[in-house]
Structures are given as C-alpha cells and as structure tokens.
Amino acid sequence: MTVRPRPLLLLDVDGPLNPFAARLSRPRGYTTHHLRPSGWLSRQTPGSRRHRRGLRVRLNPAHGPILTGLPFELAWATTWMHEANSMIAPVVGLPTDMPVIEWPEPFAKDPDGLCWKTRPLLEWADGRPFAWVDDMITDLDTTYVATHHDGPALLLRIHPRRGLRERDFATLTRWAELL
Template sequence: MAGPVNRPILFLDVDGPLIPFGDPGLRPGGHSGISVGPRSLPTGSNPLLARIDPRHGSQLSGLPCDLVWATTWMAEANEVISPLLGLPELPVVDWADAEDEGPLHWKTRGLVDWAAGRPFIWVDDEIAEADRAWVAAHHGRQALLHRVDPRRGLTHTDFAIIADWLAQL
C-alpha cells in the first residue's frame, strides 16, 4: 500500500458528479438559465443541493485515496457540500491561473500540476479524449480520468470503477 505522501488523489467536481443535472435544461448555460454553481444563487437557496446523495460521503471517504475538491465551488465546497456529505474539510484546487487552451479542459493542466507526480483520479462530467491523451503524455504516473454522466451523477458503477482502479495500484 502506498504511504500517505504517495496515496493517490481523487479530484472531485461537484456540478454533474455530485449534483446531477437530470433534465438537460438544468445544465449551466442550458435553456432554463439556471446555473448551479455557488455564484448563481445564494448558497442556502440553491434548490439543486437537494439532488446530492448523502450516501456518497461515506462511499468517497471509504476509498483508499486523498479527496480534493476540483470544482468552481472552490472553498464553498467545504462550507456547503462537505457537511451535506458528512465529509471533513478537504483541500481545494485553486483555479486562479486556469486557462482554456485548445481542446483541453481548462482544469487538466492544473490537476496534473497539483498532483505533483502522484497517481490520481479525476471525476468530472466534462472530461474528453484530448484530456486523457494529454495526461497520459505529460503525467509521469497512473491516472484515471473518469467521466460521469451529468444527468445521473455518481452511480454504483462509477464507484466500482474507481475502487477497482485504486485496487490495481
């Protein structure tokens, strides 16, 4: 088993994986005009928070990895999402310098930098093949870029894939 410094990281997005969109019209920029991030509605009145499955907290904390928020919610993920899931305060990736470069997702380079050579899993609903190819070419360790269906959010199948990948390290 890897030591604490070498434990794999699980980078976790909120909107899509933990807050499923269901109706495609509820997706940010969708027809309804509703945005799910914390800046769109006052945190306490975001009606989409009811879509969070509190059981995901114990499933996530039971994985042999370090959980890290990789979301535009930033520190508000610890204030709002962590308590709903029963999770402790987690580290947060700072997106201050994130840039959209070509076909890559704007998070991709920052996550590889943040991982600093540690194996990692990235759970997001916007991962594409270009991100997988770039990480494979530029990250010196194993990485699982796992795209979650934003209509359903994290499912039992997603957790099984993540657990199996971690078990193979």
C-alpha cells in the same frame, strides 16, 4: 511492508455529486438544496428571483460515506473551490477540511481544446497518482494526461444526468487496488 501514499481522488461537484441534468426532479437517494455559492451569485442579477432563491443543487447523503471508504485521499477539483467544503461537504457527509485546487482562471479557454481544469490540475497533482471524476472530461484530456503526467491517472467522465453511481465506485476501487 512499505506504506505507500494513497492515490488522490479529485472530485468535481456539478455533474458527479450534483446530477444537474437529471431528468427526474427527485432522483432516488438525492435531496434538493438551494445554495448560494459566490461564483454563481456574482453572475445573477441582484434582486432577481434566481438570486433570491439560490442555485438548485441535488446531493446524495450516501455519497460521503462511500467516498471516504474508498482507498484514496480526497480533494476538491471544482468551481465551488473552498465553498465545496462549507456548502457541499456537510450535506453529502464528507470532511469539511478537504484540500482544494484553486484555479488560476476558471472557465479559461484552452488553446488545445482541453478542459480548463486539466493543466492546473496536473500541476497540483505534481506527479502523484490520481483519479479524477468530472462531467467535462473528453478524450483530449485523457490523451494529454497520459503524455504529461508522470504517475498513473484515471480520468472518469461522469454523466451530469446520472451523477456518481455504484459502477463508478467499483471502477475507482479496482483502479486503486491495481496500482
């Protein structure tokens, strides 16, 4: 039997893990945290209430064990970059040494209307099969990846009101098993 490398699961934080647009102030299963990621901090007025209080983030501690149980190799694809390992991973129960995609230019406007993450993410994946969960994915990204990536890819848009759900984990598992 040949051992094939597992596909990558590229994880966004805001949207999939942190359902920032949730209608309920306390969605079931989630806990609320006030964190101070450096990118966010740099956009706040020093001394302001928001600056002192931190960024409100809702996280679900059940997500880590579920994600690590999926047939994937996990990596971060988020503006939190390395702070996903130090600030998010311990709360959700993920390893704190996951690989991180470092964006050359976060939020850069793409000439073809793609998500700003799409091109650097493809470069990083370098032909390896991957699933990507993110709230910013559009059909343009899906089409682009289908024609510019040499391996299988699953782009799964997660609504920022709902975050990752049971059905998403089922979709990811099914996709990985069919590879």
